[in-house]
Amino acid sequence: MLQQDEVGRAIDLNHLRINGQSSPNYIRHTKAQVHSELLESGRNNESSASNTFNGNMRMVFQPRCVITENNDKDAFSALQRATSVQCKQEIADVVCLKREGKLFAPTELPNYCPLRTLNRGKHVGCFQDSKKARLLANMAKSFPKENSVKHCILTCLRGGYEYAGVEWGVECYCSETFKQPEAISLSDNLCNTPCSGDRSIMCGGYNAISIYTTGAGSRKYSYPSLVDPSSLPSNLPKAHIVFVLTLNGRALRQVMRLIKALYHRDHYILIHVDARQEYLFRELSHITANYSNIRMVPYRYATIWGGANLTTMLLKCMEFLFSLTSWKWDFFVNLSESDYPIRPVEQLIAFLTMNRGLNFLRSHGKDTLRFIQKQGLERTFIQCDNHMWRIGERKLPHGIRIDGGSDWVALNRDFCEYLLTSNDRMISGLREYWKYTLLPGESYWHTVLQNSRFCGSFGNNNLHVVNWIRRKGCKCQYKAIVDWCGCSPNDFVAGDMQKIMVRFCLFAFIKINAMIYRNLHEKKKVIFFARKFEAVVNQEIVNEVDAFLYGSYPQDTPGLTSYWENVYTWQDRKIKLSDIDRTFYNTFARGSLSYLSQWSGDVHCSMHLLDISEVTIFKQADMFQGLLVKFIAEQSTSRTAHVLESLLQYRPMLQLHGTGEAVSRLKNIEVGTTFDVKEEMFKNVGNQIGPHSSFTVALYWSSGPVMEVTISVIDPAQVVATSFAININNNEYAVPLVMDFERPLRPGIWTVKVQHNWNIIAELHFLVSPYSHYGGRPITDSEAKMLHRGPDGKYEKDKPQFDIGASLELDDPQLAASVAMRNSLMAGVQLLEWIDDLTFKFWTVGELCSVGSILPCPGIQLCNITTWSSLSPDPKSQLGRVNPETGRMR
Template identity: 40%
Template sequence: MKCPGESSKTCGGYFTMNVFETGLEKFVAKTPKTVGETGAVRIVFLLTLNGRALRQIHRLINALYRSNHYFYIHVDKRQDYLHRKLSILEKQYPNIKLATSRYSSIWGGASLLQMLIASMKDLFLLKWHWDYVINLSESDFPIKSLESLENFLSVNKGLNFVKSHGREVQRFIKKQGLDKTFIECETHMWRVGERKLPRGIVIDGGSDWVALSPQFVSYVTGKQDELLAGLEIVFKHTLLPAESFFHTALRNSQFCNTYVDNNLHVTNWKRKLGCKCQYKHVVDWCGCSPNDFKMEDWPRIQNTEDRQLFFARKFEPIINQEIITRVEQFIGFNDHHLLRNLEGYWQSIYHIDDLTSSTDDLLLTHAGSIIRQNAKILSEKGCTIDIYEIVEINSYNYADVYKGNLILHKAVLNKGSEIILETWYKQKKYMEFNFGNHLAENIKIFKVSSDYDQKEMIFRNLANILGPLSEPVLLYQFSPILEKKGENLTLIWLDPTGLIADVNVIIINENNLTNFIKPNLKIPLLPGIWKVGLFEHYELIVLTKFLITPLESFSGKDLTHQEASIIHSGSQNAYKDFSNIKPLHFLPDEEENILLQKISQSNIKRVNNDLKEWIDSLTSEFYNVLGLCVNQANLKDITNCGNYDFDDCSATEWSSLSPDPKGSIGKFNKISSRLDRV
């Protein structure tokens, strides 16, 4: 067509494009110096902690501690155990402070940014003189010496280190859900609608791990200007706000020329494993999370040697501790040959001083039964103990293999001395194979537990402690050399009365050799011994059993008849009709089924000692006591009991009371200004 403004020229057409240029210079992040005149630099390590990995936190502090640096520790409001244990450090070291205002943060929640801002405000109230604040979690660990970090930061004072998503802004906005309005309420991020982002603002983000200068931190935590006032409104209703707020404030403020596209971290991303929508229970979105480093990932850390990366994540000693020891050697630790229990790892599951300890009904029921089992073993050797209090329960790993749980408990010995004992126990393994079936030899894992972590492909419930209110999951793994793929197999869940509770179908293929099945079962589950069988055309391939432990107490009080009749009655009325499914030699016959139903009806009525006897009979079938020791302080009073000689816990390799220098805060060395572990 002829141009409306100039008829002598032609314009328009099917593929017409308009190209505009803003005239603004393209943003280029600052390049930090690698060499220069070094000087003193003071760092605040802002530790934002969750969970119960106390010994790993001690290990992290040991690696970073110098008397000229600071530690500001925020412990999640719900984590009473960690806060109580770390409060001791505040009294011992003037450069360690715990946050007094604590938040209950969730993955992706607005509360995480609120916590970071509140913590950074506190840094100025403490009158500390510092040059950088670096936020770390319990799953971070340094991958270069502290001296390397100090030298790097000292020649780059005033710069701010954040990690950007890259160039595609719109794609990042969509992926992060920044164009959606979220509200955090009752530990959940609710998506409530669409929204338009403010015009004239460059949206940026990528990672919530940062290293910031005091000038910029003072700006974002101080008196708000128009930019910050607007960003506060936007990010109050933003998913994953800590991954974007600091970046966006940097890009749009007078600090834009201090922006460095590097958060000093290397992160172990394995997208196929880490992007499983595992946070659906806390957020109306599907996010991703990095994986734990294992020894197989060591080359990724080695490859950072010549790069400006000083920390890595994630590390979990409950998953793999060997990689952490290797990293320590990599950054200059040379004391490993002097450390006792180098390959041991203990992590607290329960402590009597926890605010919620009295209502941990399943764990206390289970542990009480284990130590009663132990008391019977001692009584057979002429030693009488009266158990009256469980102090702590730990999980125990050695050389990255789960070795069982440890129960620290008080007891009265032979009606006289009060002692503290620790009992070591582990679940018995149970798998029954039908090697007449060609698939049986290809099965590597076939077990039931709860708290399955899709990202790490393990059960977090290491001891397989399940009760009527638990949600069991079956994990299976076939060998990669499996010949027959693409075959449909049947999974049958049998309750303690012999009724089929659920049936699942598994399709075996190359992408499905390791997977989990969550049955469609309503709670409460019927207490007792459950069975799960895997079948090919109703021919058994493999069978496993698992225990649903009856509860001895409810909300910290002994179970009443009325509560027992509700909690222990199961949900058999909710089962579907599976009468058409008749697996060979798996279901009890009619007479046995009637007997099992009668026994179950009788068990429902059990309370007090009668209930304990039932629980103990089930527990002894599934768990073995492996060892027993006594607290060193009690050895002065008693070394043996009847025909039983007590071991000293502090000299016993498996005990949580034995020395663990790597997992304890070291002794301050005035010469080196650091903590010595030996």
Template identity: 35%
Template sequence: MAIKNREKNPPDDDILIDFGEGSQEIDQKPESKEINENVSSSSSTLRHAWVSLKSLPFILGAQTESRPTLHETSDGLEFVYPCGALGKTATSAVKRATTQKCKEEIKDIACRHKNNQLVPDRLPNYCPRKGSVPGHLLGCFHDYNQSRLLTSYGVKLQGLTIQKCIDLCAQSAHLYAGVHNGRECYCGNKKPSLEHLLTKSYCSVPCDGQSSQTCGGLDATEVFDTGVPSRDSAKLQDPIVNGSAKIAFILTLNGRALRQVTRLLKVIYRPHHVYLIHVDARQDFLFRNLLPLESQYSNIRLVRNRHSSIWGGASLLDVLLESMEQLLKIDSHWQFVFNLSESDFPLRSIESLEALLAANPDRNFLKSHGRQTRQFIHKQGLDRVFHQCESRMWRLGDRNLPAGIRIDGGSDWVGLTRQLVEYATSSANTSDPLLRGLRDLYRYTLLPAESFFHVLVLNSKFCDSYADNNLRMTLWRRSQGCLCQHRNVVDWCGCSPMVFRTADWTHLTSMMAKSTVFFARKFEAALDQSIMNRLEEQLTNISLSFPGLDCYWESAYDVSDSTPKQNPAVLTVATKLAKHALTLQVQNSLNECSGLQPNQIVAITSYFRHDHYQGDLIQFEVEGENVKFETLVKPLDKTSHVANTPRVLSTFLVGSDYDPKELVLRNRLGVLSPTSKPVAVYKWASHVNNTFKNAHLVWFDPNNHVKAVHSVNVTNTSKMNSQQLELRGHLNPGVWMVLFIVDGKKTAVTEFLVVPQVDEPITSTLDVKDKQPFDSWEKYSENEGNLIKSRRERTALMENDISTFLDKTVVEFYSIQDICYIEQLPNCARDKRNHYWQACSMTDWSSLSQDPKSKLVR
């Protein structure tokens, strides 16, 4: 077989795909970095991957960083630094960064990278294969295209040297490296048979990168021992009955799912284990509400030096290493450390985990990617330089990984021994070139925790402790989980596992029966709490039955939070709904209380029952009294289907913060402001076949001007679809309308409210009708005369009196479901016997009602 010439590298700014937690390959167009070929031999068909030197990015020498100068090029003006032009990727990052601090960091790192100053070219490997000598020549062997001796991997390299080939094969844990015909490198794990041995004269072609060396011949390959151990996982011993081990748990938490976190703690808590909690630096609510656990439990601690742990961020490795270092100081007796998130839940009892650990006291539990190492490196982005600032991972360019070490990785959910943690974090090891070099390497790496510990274990004295099982289970669906949903925080496309739902129960239990797994992820009570109830029943062997079992509450806003900042429109709508709820309550009870007015929104909580969203709970104070109320409000369905036409949609609504992985709108209350990005979500009715020729979404602003027309998918009628409205500038406040047109016929219409700010003038860059050819679409609104008249009247009212407009309009989009008082009644109702006033603690829907499943009790 002749070696084919390689294609050119993809453009430097091309966004490639990674595997998230080291699990899933993504179907995509063939990449220009990797070419797979089938190579036949006498016994089997062998698969080779061929890449050119361009697929192994190299670093150019340059000068040091300082202020740039502006140079004119054929492509226009670009900044050039004393270290040379930064390249398209780094230059793009500098331009897109918003703070001067971040820009300077990016420029400095880009120049240091160009000067080859970020990481060492080579790192030591402290784990040689017994009986081997790295670089030892086995001999010159007869080898040709149709029957390769080394069959695992093949690459054509310009500038090939023997050491380059050995390093490349060792990186992927191949036992043997072979150089062929001056420019070809092969890797394999089977030692060549002596029957193929030739005299040295057959291997006389000079190496392309070092003419004083020979790199095989036309039909001959010189084979060398790489010295690395084979890809073997340490065998796990069977659990010891009643065996015990002391575990330290690191909980890395984000979001606002407080009750899910406390439920997780309740299930895994044991007095003899240690629990260290790191809450994302941007999540005040979670940190504030978990902090009291420190005074209640001597073995629970919260990290004070908190990081912003964005998806794929370098800070996640900092979180883990700093937390491990803190755990070593907190407790001197724990033997293993496991990291968990708010989305994890145990599959088996903690006691059964202890029994396994007791039988395997020296094992480090890590999950490998399970594919070609070169493919993993490329898809994981390990061959790229990244830098985290402004809560974003910026891609700065290509890089070489240090030679001499084996690269591996997969999942960032690990179980590590205390001995490894001491080695990884001890200040006494700062002079260790392997550890120091890896820390430098992973400081500028995407998803660093997904491979740092793997590489550290496999290249250190702990290499024999590697168990290729992190004792976890995840649910992957590539068609939904790999949709680049993290592009808002990283210059990369990534994958995330799916949330387990009740429909996945059979799959989950069958995997438990076949695999040694103790935890699974992801779980999200806001989407499906029932599966967590079933798991807890299975764990405890107790049938759960208590108040609030099928209910779930999750905070959406708290007045004490400084981060994240709340959308002012949400508080505006919440205040209007609180006012309306009080008005309805007074009408139903006592006119003496007609003066009650909401003073401040205290909290907003999303409420779910039987895995369905029931509405949001708005907790508020009233003016002049130390009294609080909580009201349950729910968005109204504003969609209508055109009469006398077949109903083709089962779902049609507009919201924001659409999650394409879980197919839900995360902005459950649905409040939109002028800066929001509206998304139309629709699903075809089950009886609909794909015989339609075309379908369109037509967006009308409050002035009845068509602002956008989108052609929508008519081929896939089986799943939820979405379409985001992208416009220049802010949205006009007021009531918008969206029509769904199928084959030229209007089939459905929905409305959504863009909330104006009460104390700010109404401004918009979209007031002038777009100059796009939308005239032909305006005819579809002609039959919506009542809607158009109503929307225009409301727009006129809004321009004159925003507060009155909101009073009248908000109640058209939301309904008041219920209301209760917290602790005490207002003065006007205290001496009256009236069943209309109910205490929140006595309801089954209030955030103050009973919820024992989420209470961590001593």
């Protein structure tokens, strides 16, 4: 978007010469870049841990205690996998502190909630129990070795239950209520089984339960109703909101739409951008600078999924807000780039105005023990190297109630101030525990609130509706960044508007399914936001929500159905461009210049490539239209540099053969490297696959009869890399098959063949491109020969070959192997020509445009007047002037 910067860079490049060459295709790194890359290389090449981590070996870090696979399995595994010296040292330090009993102290914390009672441990009596109808039925737990009256009371107190009961020595039961008059009292002599954890104390008997009070007090939740803004008393000051946007990724235009939807001159927007996201921070800093009530947080954290930094970051945001004395706010509302309002903000203002004393959080429900286990709260985690490492078990503090649920909250100012300034033992202790907690935002705010003087202000509502599809969102898709399996919601897509509207309670008589009906009748849940929305997945649903809230855009609005999302800019420093991406982007630019000179036939349009500036995904009506590659090229005659942008369009090479049920069920086959199991789609829409890639073959099936098919993947030398049979059930769904072969893969055109009853029903050709760049620079001849020869031996070393005979109809294997070998020896200009030839079998150059300067080439428009360029008009995603009457953006 920084068009002026790019034009200025092109002017600078007019005089750039490297090693005496007049037409370089890359730019020399600055000293700072080289230094940064050397450091990164050192980190990535750090040797992994050996079998034992102690002082007997020369190590890259110095643990203060012995850590072996036998005495600390989780910690040992984390040390083996961590890459940086600093992270290894942090893990070792925490493990040793934990072993010394110095990490989590004290083991019991005070509870300051005024709703609690003072009769903890009061013996209610011994009563007859039954397996069919438990007296205390909310929670049950067996403690074969550590059960005692105190242990059970503290366990039930942790869950917020008023009553605890011990039975048969090892059993512990909890409940919110106990109807004593209806229970059958027994003599205490029948509750005579010694406790498994302290045999001097009795823990009930056979079908006889000893019941005690925990002192937890009753669960006090508030369920306020929606407020009509017009009914607010005129003399009642309206609540002022600060929307805290915690952003990640590169979805700039989606963020702009969110800001526009939230904006009002009387309220505030504070933006935290993940420390790794330079592009988003840089662009938003420029765009929001003209608004006094929008600020960027000056310090930034790497906010990985489930990371401990998420809570630290929000606390620092609160701290920063209190330093802005001119901002007079009443509520702190956190949102992400994938949230969107589904009610007018005026209704949220009215709702919070009438409920100033409440804090809005969503509790998990009643089974706290299950929540604790599911969240991994009884495990110690540490964040480093952008990963959450599990390093062992821990015991949670006694004396307090644990609570948790959604990490989306609306907290009032008084509670935020308490979170920052209180030095009481409860909150200081929780800070230490939650420093080493997975998903801390899903339990920290709740637990502090339930055990503080603010416990009665718990509004059990996170103000959100979330699109949970558990069978898709709970597939452990975060294994790369966390040692735990969590769940993530799905995106709303076109067709989901009814689901949102039902939760809105706007349609009273429409037909709805049972699940939505149950959710609709939750206790007075009022919602203002929905998630997740990702315009790169589906933008139509965002347009539908906007139209519902504020009216439809005129049909002739430029870019109304278009969406652009940046994937690379030349200013990126922390996120390095991979070698295969650099290869493709340079190939695209060279092909675009070749297209330009051949199409125009004008000598003035002959140019050579200097460098790549930006790459952008372009979608229209939620269909991938191509990649936009912006690059700098030098005119051969005038030696003037220009910034151009080209549209590269992908041509899938899928063939279906014959007829029948199997062919009719197969909707599509795609190959890529980043398959989203939740959304059942590839996120790397350009299909950039290289010799070191691990790729996925995805087959999309419509509903129909159950069948078995055989999948074969064949390389350019007609080597069958793998073959296997899979069963296709009768549902409509996607089947992703991960191909984690021995690498390097042999470059060239690969083939996926699908067989049913040994007949080929479909085949897809896809490209594994050779490298033109390696290590961030043009590849050397020796590197090319080494990397393009294919693997040593089979692609799947440990898997027996699945023999499918001659049914695959392979081309001449000898000839194919000979051609592949000859291609693997290519270098220099020959290599580039081979890459270009392969690439443009799958890609075509659609259009070109010029940035900032008119080219003397027929038919080349300025980019900002096209309908496809990343510089094309896009009013729906642009911040405008503020309407003086409404206070909102025009």
